[in-house]
Amino acid sequence: MVKRVSVKDIAREAGVSIATVSYVINKRTDQVIAPQTVKRVEEAVARLGYVPNLGARALASRKTKLIGLMIPQTEKEQRLMFSNSFYGEFLSGLEYEASKKDYSILISGSRGQQSYSKVAKTRSLDGIVVVGVDSPGDVEDLKKADIPVVLVDYWGPETGVNKVNIEDKRGGYLAARHFLDMGHRKIALATGYLKAQGVNAQRHDGYRQALQEAGIEDDPGMIFSGTVSYEYGLELGGIIASMEDRPTAVFCTADILALGLIKGLAKASLRVPEDVSVIGFDDGFLALAASPELTSIRQDVAKKAEVSAQLLIDALDDKGIAQRSVVLQVSLVERGTVKRI
Amino acid sequence: MVKRVSVKDIAREAGVSIATVSYVINKRTDQVIAPQTVKRVEEAVARLGYVPNLGARALASRKTKLIGLMIPQTEKEQRLMFSNSFYGEFLSGLEYEASKKDYSILISGSRGQQSYSKVAKTRSLDGIVVVGVDSPGDVEDLKKADIPVVLVDYWGPETGVNKVNIEDKRGGYLAARHFLDMGHRKIALATGYLKAQGVNAQRHDGYRQALQEAGIEDDPGMIFSGTVSYEYGLELGGIIASMEDRPTAVFCTADILALGLIKGLAKASLRVPEDVSVIGFDDGFLALAASPELTSIRQDVAKKAEVSAQLLIDALDDKGIAQRSVVLQVSLVERGTVKRI
Numbered sequence: 001m002v003k004r005v006s007v008k009d010i011a012r013e014a015g016v017s018i019a020t021v022s023y024v025i026n027k028r029t030d031q032v033i034a035p036q037t038v039k040r041v042e043e044a045v046a047r048l049g050y051v052p053n054l055g056a057r058a059l060a061s062r063k064t065k066l067i068g069l070m071i072p073q074t075e076k077e078q079r080l081m082f083s084n085s086f087y088g089e090f091l092s093g094l095e096y097e098a099s100k101k102d103y104s105i106l107i108s109g110s111r112g113q114q115s116y117s118k119v120a121k122t123r124s125l126d127g128i129v130v131v132g133v134d135s136p137g138d139v140e141d142l143k144k145a146d147i148p149v150v151l152v153d154y155w156g157p158e159t160g161v162n163k164v165n166i167e168d169k170r171g172g173y174l175a176a177r178h179f180l181d182m183g184h185r186k187i188a189l190a191t192g193y194l195k196a197q198g199v200n201a202q203r204h205d206g207y208r209q210a211l212q213e214a215g216i217e218d219d220p221g222m223i224f225s226g227t228v229s230y231e232y233g234l235e236l237g238g239i240i241a242s243m244e245d246r247p248t249a250v251f252c253t254a255d256i257l258a259l260g261l262i263k264g265l266a267k268a269s270l271r272v273p274e275d276v277s278v279i280g281f282d283d284g285f286l287a288l289a290a291s292p293e294l295t296s297i298r299q300d301v302a303k304k305a306e307v308s309a310q311l312l313i314d315a316l317d318d319k320g321i322a323q324r325s326v327v328l329q330v331s332l333v334e335r336g337t338v339k340r341i
Numbered sequence: 342m343v344k345r346v347s348v349k350d351i352a353r354e355a356g357v358s359i360a361t362v363s364y365v366i367n368k369r370t371d372q373v374i375a376p377q378t379v380k381r382v383e384e385a386v387a388r389l390g391y392v393p394n395l396g397a398r399a400l401a402s403r404k405t406k407l408i409g410l411m412i413p414q415t416e417k418e419q420r421l422m423f424s425n426s427f428y429g430e431f432l433s434g435l436e437y438e439a440s441k442k443d444y445s446i447l448i449s450g451s452r453g454q455q456s457y458s459k460v461a462k463t464r465s466l467d468g469i470v471v472v473g474v475d476s477p478g479d480v481e482d483l484k485k486a487d488i489p490v491v492l493v494d495y496w497g498p499e500t501g502v503n504k505v506n507i508e509d510k511r512g513g514y515l516a517a518r519h520f521l522d523m524g525h526r527k528i529a530l531a532t533g534y535l536k537a538q539g540v541n542a543q544r545h546d547g548y549r550q551a552l553q554e555a556g557i558e559d560d561p562g563m564i565f566s567g568t569v570s571y572e573y574g575l576e577l578g579g580i581i582a583s584m585e586d587r588p589t590a591v592f593c594t595a596d597i598l599a600l601g602l603i604k605g606l607a608k609a610s611l612r613v614p615e616d617v618s619v620i621g622f623d624d625g626f627l628a629l630a631a632s633p634e635l636t637s638i639r640q641d642v643a644k645k646a647e648v649s650a651q652l653l654i655d656a657l658d659d660k661g662i663a664q665r666s667v668v669l670q671v672s673l674v675e676r677g678t679v680k681r682i
Contacts, residue, residue, distance in 0.1 A: 051459055051462040051463055066447075082423075082426070082429025082430060082432060082433045085423070085426060085429070087429065088421075088423025088426070088428065088429040089423060091421065091423060091448065092420040092421040092423045093420065095420075095421055095448055095449075095450065096420045096421070096450075099449075099450065104447050104448070104449060104460075104464060105447065105448045105449075106407075106445050106446065106447050106448075107432065107436055107445070107446045107447075107448055108436075108440075108445060108446075109436065109437075109440065118392055119445075121392040122392055123445060230626050230629070230630060259630045260630075262632075263629070263630065263632070266632070285571050286630070288571070288604070289571060289600045289601075289604065289627070289630065289631075290630075290632075291603075291604070291607070291631075291632040
């Protein structure tokens, strides 16, 4: 084990006291230190290759410069849901913004006994970003951690936490409205589980509103709810293809679901958009990779990550803001998967 | 700020000394403690909701239970390369394995002055996994961190580090061999930058070997090298479509490149596999999402992540192994993008 260079070593090398080294390294402005002394210390730091130990510093300042990113897992395997490229894009954006302010990202799932607040305490996290909280119980647990929190994609009424959302309901409305404008009346919804506080319930609400405005009654047989995965979309393609009274259009609440659906329909010899029209949600690169390119509700994931990082870092800087909530715009991007009928 | 429950609080609650609490919590076997005392301490821990602070424990034991995962960034934006689903899959698998042994994952890019070894020191990482090291200089820098390292997808000759690879050269060989078997002679290679120690150079070597065995001479005009991205694939589709003496087959060293290529060819009215045959590499879900489904060289990313975690954790457990190297199998998965000519 190579010995770590310590503040003591720097002091010896520069011929000054340990306190002086500490003042210089921590850029303290409440102490006057002669410029030539500062220079001597800085040269010693460079010469010996001193790197501050954030662990030790954390104990002193109670700051670790560590942000936890909690991401849901797949139900079956308890692996993080990175097959949906949304999460990867979000992580990239968050890490990019956080690194500008010297924060690092700790990745964590929440597995059974290992609650959010426990991870936060164990790791002395400065703050937490949670994407897709599962339940109000989890939010209560998060508050116990007593550090700044940003909830992404959560529509609960809780106060005391920061929230970043997109116009989920409007997204659902825009998709269904577009189908209606193109002459469709039998419009299905393919979605993840519809949890009360979740984004899918909002998108479902928007979809229902558009249908109601058009005088179309609720039809539970047109709602398909499962995991947000390529595999579920694939399965659904087969199910929808075999329906006697099949929908002419399907709004999928994620592009990855739409991709699976299109493939599942193709396996049953149904073409998109000739036989079934499809709209996705996210408009990530998957939408462009689809063939034909996917009509989708666009959300700006990079922006979502950027705003999440900003809200958390502002809260950590303690700017006197108790909580903030940001809702980002969505829009419909027309491509090749919707046919006028 | 809610006060954190300390070892002192537990001692008071259980009516024992701080040393006794510490022995119980740390499961020390070198001290004999009466079972009823152990029970009293454990009950106090449960009652007060005590969670050990890994930061404080780290300073004492010099272990943080923190593994750094270093991931390369896109050249342009310095964002982590999560648009390629390979990285997300790898992260999911690594986090899953590491969490079983109570390790957490710290995500980091390496941006200019922020070298790998500096991140390792600043964060007191226990170990590092690096995917796709850029240069031998980076490996030297990593060694400076003086902690166990696992290099994934690096073919340099360095000793003193653990390495996890797949049969990259064989993958390139299998792809080119399959094209040859199907009657192709003008076979192009679409790849990321060909760095001496990188996986693409290996895949290129395998491709060349197969062509040489078939008596086909090297043709630099058939090698296309750029970023491993959907966008580069797309651009390449246009370039290849406009060639006078066009290849009949293209081996792409990543599925994401193949997806872009297929779309780029389609924009120029060339169909796959009717006009151009394509083979990808990775065989992640993107290969199945492609239309037609992509013939690809399969690597087991979950296995790669699992082995990487195991090698690192074994090294951290100090089992007397100086270094290990594992090479995982690849195979050709035939689907719909190669035509016999």
